Amino acid sequence: MSATTTSSAPGPLTDDTARGGLDAARVSWSTGGRLILDGVDCTAPAGAVTGLLGPNGSGKSTLLRVLAGVQPPSEGHGAPSVRFGGADLLGLPRRRRARTLALVEQEASTGLPLSVRDAVLLGRIPHRSLLAGDSDADREVADRALATLGLTAFADREVTTLSGGERQRVHMARALAQEPALILLDEPTNHLDIAAQLDALRTLRDLADAGVTVLAALHDLNLAAQHCDHVVLLSRGRVVASGPVTDVLVPDVVDPVYGVRTEVLRHPRTGRPVLTFSPAG
């Protein structure tokens, strides 16, 4: 375990990571004197689905916001660095950053009567002048994103009339319309029924297959075990372990972080780990 459980060692670097993946180092963030992120190092290889795991309050959402450039990191452990495919994400101009990466927030909502298509078209904003309207190319990209998420039939519905799962798909379609090479998602399966969860994860897999770097904060360890290639486990703002699912989702690592007793079974069909939990002690 020593290779994967220290907070300073980055996850396994493949050639893909060096070429296109996300590589963050020494990311810290504090508010009101409280350190929320404490020198996080994490990588997400290109063309893979990386799960960001950790208990409530471990800093998953904050890390995603800092990586997305929505929140500047604070100095903690030397100069923080967030690199993607060799480019310095933190130093990138906003609009270029928004063309490189997309962030799917948890439960972003609106009270305004916006149609699904218009909501997805918002993803084109970084691709055109702020004074310009939608071009035919923009509409084409948006239509493809709608189709990918199975939303074509919903295109003229109002976002506010959709169910939680449908809304989540709208947000993912908006992220796709940004045509990002890196997509960051904050609990994309939250509040979805199981079929919708699987739908969302299948979309992430397709994106990864297309070469996109996917980093998704997930609550459910078993979903991560079944659908992620790599995982990064956070606890109290630090990376406790990172690497392939089979290395990280083991009792020795999981038990102290979540304060539970874990048993790992094998999925009869996929051979992937299935975790069951009982109270500690």
Next chain:
Amino acid sequence: MTALRAAVARDEARDGARTSPSSPVPARRRGGAWWVPVSVLVLASSVLVAVTIGPADLSVAEVARSVVTHLGLGGLLDVAPPERLADAMVWQLRLPRVLTAAAVGAGLAVCGVVMQSLTRNPLADPYLLGLSSGASLGAVLVLVVGMTALLPVAAFAGAVAALVAALTLAGAIGTITPTRTVLAGLAVGQLAAAATSFVIFWSATGDSYREILSWLMGSVAGSTWTSVAITGVAAGVLGSVLASTGSVLDAFTFGDTSAAALGVPVARVRWLLLVGVALLTGALVSQSGSIGFVGLILPHAVRLLSGARHRLLLPLSALCGASFLVWADTLARTVFAPREVPVGIITAAIGAPVFAALLWKGRRAGVGGA
């Protein structure tokens, strides 16, 4: 991203396998860009017709003749010069008033759209958030000390002070929710209104009640060509600047984080747009007093026609706001003729029920959750 495109294209095949819409809600009308020329026509004819209405009825032809002559086109179009009394009525009294109403209505509607979108608060409006009352106070203060030249500046300063006070107060109570913002705005607005009344009483002349009413309720009575110039330039210039920010405001639809993730410099944009709103409100209020609810009702009504995209919503709200206030003012000066009521009473009579309906509609969406 060709790989992504390929994957996306491949996925279109499986699209049909997904669920169809979960409930049969009718699709919203889309596009609707043709509403713009329609509203331009409505506004132009509203202005012409509104000018004919009054104690002495004039004909549209008389109004047109007067306007054409004053624009120096009389010879060109071979129009006979207007009759002098009718001409004075059109050019000196009614037209400045109607045009001021149009400019104020357009400006307030744009301010409403921008504030609602920036704060994601469907109840935001320059009047409800206290900006208008703050601007009134600033205006009255400089009028009392006789520095008329500073009128627009003081009104702007008053609007900014009220905005800062309202947002600070709302933030001090806790998380800034729409309801808290409105409550804070009401508190600030009431205080500014009381101060305005006090200042007018202190410097009392014979007509102070009427004057207080016209500042607090808003009125475009007695508008001159100077009022038209100030409100017209403000609504034209600032309104166009604000109206050109459509895409930026669109980016705020799902909140600040979302906007930032779309590459918008959130803090700077918010600051600039709110200053723009305060400037415009200040300029309008310095001429009309605080007319309520225009900025609240118009954006909501127009969204029903145009959808929530700002590139269409902003200009359309301006045009409809202009027509709306022209007719509201026409009502204000004719319904109880020969008495005249402040136009703010008319807009409040229409706007307050709409406000209540919005509160009612928003009770589940958390709009009412203080």
